Amino acid sequence: MVTKEEVEKIVNEIVDGKFVRSIEVNDKGDVTVTLAKDTPDIDNVLIRLHSELGKLEGIGLITINREREVQDGGENVKLTEDMILEKLKEVIDPEIGIDVVNLGLIYEVKVRPDNTVYVKMTMTTPGCPMTMWILRAVEDKILEIPGVKDAEIELTFDPPWTPDRISPEYKKRLGLY
Known part of the structure; x- marks a missing residue:
């Protein structure tokens, strides 16, 4: 099974650590990486992360998120x-x-x-x-x-x-x- 250390190593090779907000690995090998919203060259980073993480032994679902702010003015909006x-x-x-x-x-x-x-x-x-x-x-x-x-x-x-x-x-x- 993939370890958090293995994931962290790959993430840190691809993106500057100051843009990494969190890295989570569960017992199924699912990985969630959250990046800062201002991560430079985000498209290239997303592609490279997904590609390189996918090569790890025991990797499950790969989720790469970007930090978000909730839009103002929507507290009473009923989303459909x-x-x-x-x-x-x-x-x-x-x-x-x-x-x-x-x-x-x-x-x-x-x-x-x-x-x-x-x-x-x-x-x-x-x-x-x-x-x-x-x-x-x-x-x-x-x-x-x-x-x-x-x-x-x-x-x-x-x-x-x-x-x-x-x-x-x-x-x-x-x-x-």
Whole structure:
């Protein structure tokens, strides 16, 4: 099983320690790393961390978070799944030109009682070069919503994405009907 020391060693090789807020490793080998919101070159750091941590023996789920502030003015806002989905329509897959909702990348949305938003999503292919960018954009859009405490994004490829998941409106626009 992976140890916290092994994880810390890799994290410290990739990112300056002053940007690391916490590192947690549970008994299943799941790792959670929380970085400062101002971590430089965050996209590159996220990709490298995920890649290098994934090489460790006994590693489980890898979660890399960024420090967040709760948006002001949302204390009395009743968050809904529809609100989240509507906001996620602002995240456009740059390679395809369709938002992640109409493209069918969003599998599940849950608003938890503490106003943390959970999203289970996929990419069009496991090797999508825009994966980290899209995941970060989804997280950022959710966190723009007043009242959202935090966002948890789970990436899955089960079931794999197919063009059948594209919304009927966009299938028509793309000539898939």
